[in-house]
Amino acid sequence: MATERRSVWRVGPESNWTTVLPVTFIIISLLSLLVLPIVVATRTARMRHEITIAAEPARSAANRIQNNLSAEPDKVISFQVTGQQQYRRQYDQLILEERSDDEALGRLAPQLSPDVSRDRERLVAAMQIWHSGVDRSEFLAHQLPAEVFTSRLFEQHPSYEQALLAASELENQIHRAIEDRLTKIRDVERINVVLTIILSLLALTSALLVAGLGRQMRLLAREAMRRRQEAEQIAADAQSARDAAEREERRAAFLAAAVQELASSLDLAHAVTTLAKLFVPNLAEICAIDLHDPDGTLRRVAVAHRDPARAAELSRTIDTIITDVPEALMRVMSEREVKAIGASSPLLRYLTGSDADEPRSLLAVPLVSRGEILGVVTAAAPVGQVFTREDAALAAELARHGSLAIDNARLYLESQQALRAREEVLAIVSHDLRNPLNAITLATSLLQTSGSTSGEDREQLDIIDLSAQRMRRLIEDLLDVTRLEGGKRLPIEPAAVEVEPLLSETYELFKAQAATSGTSLQYEAAENLPPVYADRHRILQVLSNLIGNAMKFTPSGGTIRFGAETQDSEVLFMVSDSGPGIPQEHLGDIFNPYWQAKRAERMGAGLGLPIAKGIVEAHGGRIWVESEPGKGTRFYFTLPVAEANRSVSVPLAEESPAHR
Numbered sequence: 001m002a003t004e005r006r007s008v009w010r011v012g013p014e015s016n017w018t019t020v021l022p023v024t025f026i027i028i029s030l031l032s033l034l035v036l037p038i039v040v041a042t043r044t045a046r047m048r049h050e051i052t053i054a055a056e057p058a059r060s061a062a063n064r065i066q067n068n069l070s071a072e073p074d075k076v077i078s079f080q081v082t083g084q085q086q087y088r089r090q091y092d093q094l095i096l097e098e099r100s101d102d103e104a105l106g107r108l109a110p111q112l113s114p115d116v117s118r119d120r121e122r123l124v125a126a127m128q129i130w131h132s133g134v135d136r137s138e139f140l141a142h143q144l145p146a147e148v149f150t151s152r153l154f155e156q157h158p159s160y161e162q163a164l165l166a167a168s169e170l171e172n173q174i175h176r177a178i179e180d181r182l183t184k185i186r187d188v189e190r191i192n193v194v195l196t197i198i199l200s201l202l203a204l205t206s207a208l209l210v211a212g213l214g215r216q217m218r219l220l221a222r223e224a225m226r227r228r229q230e231a232e233q234i235a236a237d238a239q240s241a242r243d244a245a246e247r248e249e250r251r252a253a254f255l256a257a258a259v260q261e262l263a264s265s266l267d268l269a270h271a272v273t274t275l276a277k278l279f280v281p282n283l284a285e286i287c288a289i290d291l292h293d294p295d296g297t298l299r300r301v302a303v304a305h306r307d308p309a310r311a312a313e314l315s316r317t318i319d320t321i322i323t324d325v326p327e328a329l330m331r332v333m334s335e336r337e338v339k340a341i342g343a344s345s346p347l348l349r350y351l352t353g354s355d356a357d358e359p360r361s362l363l364a365v366p367l368v369s370r371g372e373i374l375g376v377v378t379a380a381a382p383v384g385q386v387f388t389r390e391d392a393a394l395a396a397e398l399a400r401h402g403s404l405a406i407d408n409a410r411l412y413l414e415s416q417q418a419l420r421a422r423e424e425v426l427a428i429v430s431h432d433l434r435n436p437l438n439a440i441t442l443a444t445s446l447l448q449t450s451g452s453t454s455g456e457d458r459e460q461l462d463i464i465d466l467s468a469q470r471m472r473r474l475i476e477d478l479l480d481v482t483r484l485e486g487g488k489r490l491p492i493e494p495a496a497v498e499v500e501p502l503l504s505e506t507y508e509l510f511k512a513q514a515a516t517s518g519t520s521l522q523y524e525a526a527e528n529l530p531p532v533y534a535d536r537h538r539i540l541q542v543l544s545n546l547i548g549n550a551m552k553f554t555p556s557g558g559t560i561r562f563g564a565e566t567q568d569s570e571v572l573f574m575v576s577d578s579g580p581g582i583p584q585e586h587l588g589d590i591f592n593p594y595w596q597a598k599r600a601e602r603m604g605a606g607l608g609l610p611i612a613k614g615i616v617e618a619h620g621g622r623i624w625v626e627s628e629p630g631k632g633t634r635f636y637f638t639l640p641v642a643e644a645n646r647s648v649s650v651p652l653a654e655e656s657p658a659h660r
Contacts, residue, residue, distance in 0.1 A: 029199040036199070040192040044185045055178045058108040058116070061101035062174055065123070066167035068094040068101075069130075073153075073160065076139045080149050082588060083624075088140045098127065105170075112177040119173045123166040130156065130163040142622070247390075254282065255397055262405035266412040272302040275377070275402035280304035283395055284363065284379035288314070288351050290322055291367070291375035291406070298322040298375065306382075317353060326350050332364040333373050338396045339364045340387045351378045361386045365399040369407035377402075437475075440468045490611075490618045492535035496642035499529040499564050499571060502536065506543045506562070510551070518556035521547075524563035532571050532639040538615045539639070543575070545608035546635050550577035553633075569641055570621070576634040582627040590625060612637070 072094055079087040102124060109117040133156040134140065144152070201220065258278050262271060272289050279287040289302040300320050305311035326346045332339050341347060343359030351362070361381040367374040377399055381387050387395075444465045447457075503523045514521035532539070543562065550560045558578040564571050582590065591613045616623040616637045623637035 032195070032199045036192060036195055040188055044188055047181045047185050047188075051178055051181050054108045054111040055174060055181065058105055058112060059171065059174045059178065061104045061108070062167065062171040065098050065101050065105075065127075066164065066171060068098050069127070069160075069164055069167055072130075072134075076134060076153070079140055080143055083143045091140060095131065102127075112174065113180075116170070116173050116177055119166070119170040123163070123170045126159070126163040126166040130159045133159050251390075251394060255394075255401070258398055259401050262401055266409050268406065268409040268413060269301075271402070271405040271409045275398070275405070276302040276304040278398055278402075279377065279379050279395070281306050283391055283398075285360075285382045286310075286314075286351060286380040288317075288378050289367075289375065290378070292373065293321075298325055301375075314352065322350075324350075329364055329376055329378065333366050333376055336366050336368050336373065338366070338392045338399075340389075340392050347378065348380065351380055358383050360384075363387045363392065363395055365395045367399055367403040367406065369403040374403055374406055437468050437471055441465065444468065490538070490614045492538050492615070492618050494533050494535050494619065496531040497534050497536045497539065498531050500525040502539060502543075503562065503564060506540060506547065509540075509544065510547050513551060514560065517551060517554075519551060519554050520557075520559040522559065522561045524561070526563070526565040529564060529566060529571060531642040533642040534619050534639050535615075538618075542612045542615050542637065543573070545612045546575040549608055550575060550579065550633070553577065553579040555579065566641075567638065570638040571641060573637050573639070574634060576632060578632045581629040581631055582625070582633055583629055587625060587627065591623075 072091060075087045075091040075094065078084070079091070102120070105120050109120050137152040137156055138144065139149070139152070143149075261274050261278070265271070272291070276287050276289050285306045287302075287304045288300060290298045291301050293299050298321070300317050300322060303311065303314040303318060305314055328339070328341055328347055329350070341362040341364060343361070347362050347364075348357055348360070349355055357380075360383050363379045363381070365377040365379070367376060377395070379387075379395065444461050448461050448465070503525050507521065507523050511521055547560060547562060554560055554577045560575070560577045562573070562575040564573045566572075591609050613623050616639070619639055621638040621640065623635070625633060625635050627633040
């Protein structure tokens with residue numbers, strides 16, 4: 001009995017270990033399988049709720065800010081080109097929307113991450129710099145001359161790029177916050193699945209522990225190894241993707257800096273030299289740039305080498321005409337595609353002018369702009385290195401921007417030459433034609449004062465004198481338009497000028513012409529008009545141009561009215577007619593030099609309105625037109641009152657070479 005009892009007590013603990021422990025494991029596993037999905041569902045629901053109420057609205061707000069920022073330069077340029085106030089209002093609306101979205105981001109960013117809040121603060125700072133630059137540069141205050149606007153816009157462009165970059169970084173950071181939460185959700189769900197599988201396996205293993213515990217452990221170990229290998233593979237793929245993204249980011253940064261450097265000047269020598277320095281040392285060890293001359297010959301214009309001594313030696317080949325072009329380069333220029341060429345002795349000799357260089361990988365890149373071949377870039381890699389497909393793609397992109405810079409520099413040079421030629425012609429017009437005109441005018445005056453001249457001859461002399469005066473006015477108009485097209489203001493000599501006598505004198509100038517054409521000419525001056533700070537002769541020219549233009553298009557029996565009234569710190573002048581009016585599609589063209597509607601053919605040179613605009617703007621005023629077909633046309637312009645401008649120095653325009 002004692003022995004049997006001892007046997008029972010010896011077996012009892014083993015039985016408890018093999019039965020109670022598996023049952024306990026099974027119970028715990030089943031309870032976990034019930035509780036775990038509830039916990040996981042609660043947590044994932046909370047994180048999805050965060051994405052819905054915070055992350056997605058924040059991403060939408062950041063995207064709208066970026067879109068509005070992208071649209072702002074369009075509104076600024078549209079305002080400068082057209083002068084229409086709707087673009088300024090649209091720009092202001094974009095600012096209001098950006099502020100509203102920024103306030104929403106201010107509320108939502110703390111719920112996402114500190115990085116989102118930090119990037120939002122950077123975006124606000126960058127936008128403030130850009131917007132203050134727009135205000136400081138007066139882009140939306142009034143229309144600027146094209147050169148001034150272009151220069152100021154170029155100065156403000158880096159701040160605009162910083163604002164866009166900050167908006168993009170903010171949106172990316174919000175995306176990362178969303179992805180972080182989605183990743184956490186996926187991780188939790190993955191853990192839930194894994195734990196569910198594990199707990200199920202534990203329950204099954206516990207039930208079969210006695211029979212197959214060892215086998216189950218081996219299966220679990222094999223499963224763990226497989227997952228580890230998958231995780232390692234995923235990590236390797238992620239590292240490869242990260243490396244590729246970093247390479248692409250460096251490439252984009254390099255191209256952005258290259259574009260900025262190439263666009264920094266319109267000088268052709270600067271463009272080709274900069275392009276060569278961008279190839280060396282960033283892509284190659286040796287580089288040469290050859291461009292086509294107008295006669296089709298190929299001329300070397302720039303070289304670069306990593307070794308300064310070799311660079312100085314190669315620079316002696318600059319400006320030489322290439323007579324023996326390798327066939328490989330001819331094929332590259334005809335096919336207009338980048339070619340990576342192996343160790344080619346003729347091409348290397350063409351590049352360096354020597355047979356002593358070691359063989360190396362070569363790259364030929366055509367320069368193409370507006371569908372025309374400008375030339376070719378030839379580059380050599382360091383010894384032992386080979387140009388890759390990525391190098392060829394980067395070289396092609398760099399050559400594309402370089403071609404644009406070279407083409408722009410050539411066009412600018414041609415435009416400057418055309419301007420100089422035009423100014424020389426106008427110098428001849430203003431000098432050589434005035435001398436015979438003065439002789440004609442003097443001879444006419446002498447004949448008019450002569451007592452032996454008959455009445456019929458006097459009429460012919462009057463016609464000659466009027467024609468000479470008209471030719472003199474045309475010469476002056478051409479010179480004025482030349483100044484305006486050159487970006488200069490017309491020369492003025494401002495002083496305090498009474499408005500009512502100015503209107504009266506204008507009326508006296510045109511009343512005889514109005515009576516002859518059967519047109520009613522009327523003027524009206526408001527009471528207590530203050531004097532304007534202006535050049536009396538120039539303002540008479542403006543009124544004469546506007547009234548003369550109205551008389552061309554007002555039929556017999558029509559009415560022309562002009563007058564002035566006070567408006568704030570300015571005097572508003574108005575000239576209206578009862579003519580046929582101007583179609584809406586032509587209102588934006590009437591102030592362009594030499595433009596005429598079809599109905600105005602042979603009725604003038606098309607210079608009166610642009611000159612009037614230039615004179616008014618030289619005084620710091622504004623001029624505009626309102627018209628509706630069939631209801632006449634109304635021209636308005638403003639001039640500053642004398643009291644507000646006596647201490648203001650109105651800039652005198654520098655005379656053009658043609659005028660001198």
